[in-house]
Amino acid sequence: MSTPEAAAAADPAIAELTDQIAKLGVSIAEAKQAKKPKEEWDPLLKEMLALKVEYKAKTGQEYGPNKEEKKPKGNDSQEASDKNKEKRAKKAAEKAAKEEKKRKQREERERIQREKLEKLKSAANEDWSHVFGDAPMIQSATKSEEGVNRWTRIEALSKEMEGKKVLVRGFLHTARGVGKGAFVLIRSSLYTVQCVAFESKDIPSAMIKYMNGVPVESIVDVYGTLTVPANPVEGATQSEVEVQVEKFHCVHKATAAMPFQMEDACRPDLVKETDVGAYDHEANASAEGGRVGQETRLDHRWIDLRTPANQSIFRVQSMVCTLFREYLLSQNFMEIHTPKLLSGASEGGADVFTLDYFGKPACLSMSPQLHKQMAAACGGFERVFEIGPVFRAENSNTRRHLCEFTGLDLEMAIVEHYDEVLDVLGDLFVYIFDGLTEKCGQEIQRVKEQHGFEDLKYLKKTLKIDYATGCKLLREAGVDQGDYDDLSTENEKKLGDIVREKYDTDFFIMDKYPLDVRPFYTMPDPNNPKLSNSYDVFIRGQEILSGAQRVHEPELIEERARAWGIEVETIASYVDSFRNGALPHGGGGIGLERVVMLYLGLPNIRKSSMFPRDPRRISP
Secondary structure, eight states: OOOHHHHHHHOHHHHHHHHHHHHHHHHHHHHHHTTOOHHHHHHHHHHHHHHHHHHHHHHSSOSSOOGGGSOOOOGGGOSOOHHHHHHHHHHHHHHHHHHHHHHHHHHHHHHHHHHHHHHHHHHHHSOOTTTEEEOOOOOSOOOOSSGGGGSOOGGGOOGGGTTOEEEEEEEEEEEEEETTEEEEEEEETTEEEEEEEEOSSSSOHHHHHHHHHSOTTOEEEEEEEEEOOSSOOTTOSSTTOEEEEEEEEEEEOOOSOOSSOHHHHTSOOSSOOOSSSBOOTTTTSOOSTTOOOHHHHHHTHHHHTTSHHHHHHHHHHHHHHHHHHHHHHHTTOEEOOOOSEESSOGGGOSOOOEEEETTEEEEEOSOSHHHHHIIIIISSOOEEEEEEEEEOOOOOOBSSOOSEEEEEEEEEEOSSOTHHHHHHHHHHHHHHHHHHHHHOHHHHHHHHHHSOOOOOOOOSSOEEEEHHHHHHHHHHTTOOOOTTSOOOHHHHHHHHHHHHHHHSOSEEEEEOOBGGGSOTTBOBOSSOTTBBSEEEEEETTEEEEEEEEBOOOHHHHHHHHHHTTOOGGGGHHHHHTTTTOOOOEEEEEEEHHHHHHHHTTOSOGGGGSSSOBBTTBOOO
């Protein structure tokens, strides 16, 4: 067989064909050596291959040297030694195994992708609204036979219920996606539970995406099986259980942007604030360390109230009212309701909110004092109490004053001495404190977690000291305090510290105040005209109740009113109510918000008022 060179020599056409193939080969080799992309030299290769086909057709031979004519290799350059053959064989086997593995992996990926596409296609055609999605608006259109019993309260979830199907409703506290799963924390009042879902044949991927996409603080219904995880769930009150989600529906979606994050609103206080002194609204608009300022909280109080601490504060407040009512009812008191619209200033003071009452001047009541006296002493009810609003038009921007607060008032007839009232008051507060310890232990703990405080110390037999003794204790501690001078807020706090140190109590009663610092209807002390039969009750060095034996003689009432510069005509109906016989009596008025504030060691009364009203705030 001849070579291309021999064929070219015999036939000029073959020579031209051979030359073209050779030139193309050189161009392709140069392109490869220059590492040019295949796209550039691939057309040349195709052209060269076509010419080689034409060469074979004309010569009957493959283009190139004859295999028989190739120079045989010597013994010293044999193809390979036996060892090299084994290596090449091993490498070839490994390469074949890798290729087989890749092939199988590729086929598995293709299978999974086909199944996924089929699943998505099936899911797209299937209605999943019964499993997840936005629930229809609740308009009381229908009701089930089970009614509210279909739902389980989150606080009731326990490991004893393992395996049971449960339906819970609450705020979506947090949501986070992990791989093909969703972990959500649902909150109802003080309690939270973790709910978990993973993509499966019954849980489409769209449901996982939906769960992770619902805005926090939306209201959701979650249905599933209660399980016990291997480890307690951190961050959930119901840490021993979790819900394996089967259905997830949004009852009401939170559409507005959150003014602050709930995690920030729940952070523990960085430092303990003072609970006395001026309150700066601007300075409290923001806070450090990722916390939320007091004014920002109050501007969005409906959200702030959702924190566990605030939920607890107002449950404690509710319990104080309940216990106040329980004890007094047990002592033959009767609850009354007095008017809050008055034709004159209650207590004869000037700090009242005035208004027009059909063309006549009127004001909002700053105390039920006069009417509860009429009811107990003149109306014959003898023992009465009231829980109601009190209004004070005092431009006091402090940490313990409000323009509207809830008053817990009581008034009772006495037989011979106002100590009868003090005995009732002492036992009343011990009953309240004992009741809070017994019934609100969990709430108190939740408040401590955010606003740390020491438990209130109190004696079963309430400590009582007189004003002169209190002033003496202050002077012994180096404080300048006269027996007939009014106590400043700072001196009250100092006296509270002294009493705690000396008597091991945060709660005490002090009586026999100077007459000049008490209201006009206060009974003077029969043994010292400079003193009065009056008293205050203190918690942690701050006054929470002010009271006295009242004057029940009309002539003495008028005398005391004139001494205060009050025109008798403006309180004529009050004075006249004592002209037809009146029982000796006494009582007191308690500020509910201040009691809760001091019992829980809170630094600001705005924290214990659900929607506080101060000189700068009248909304929301």
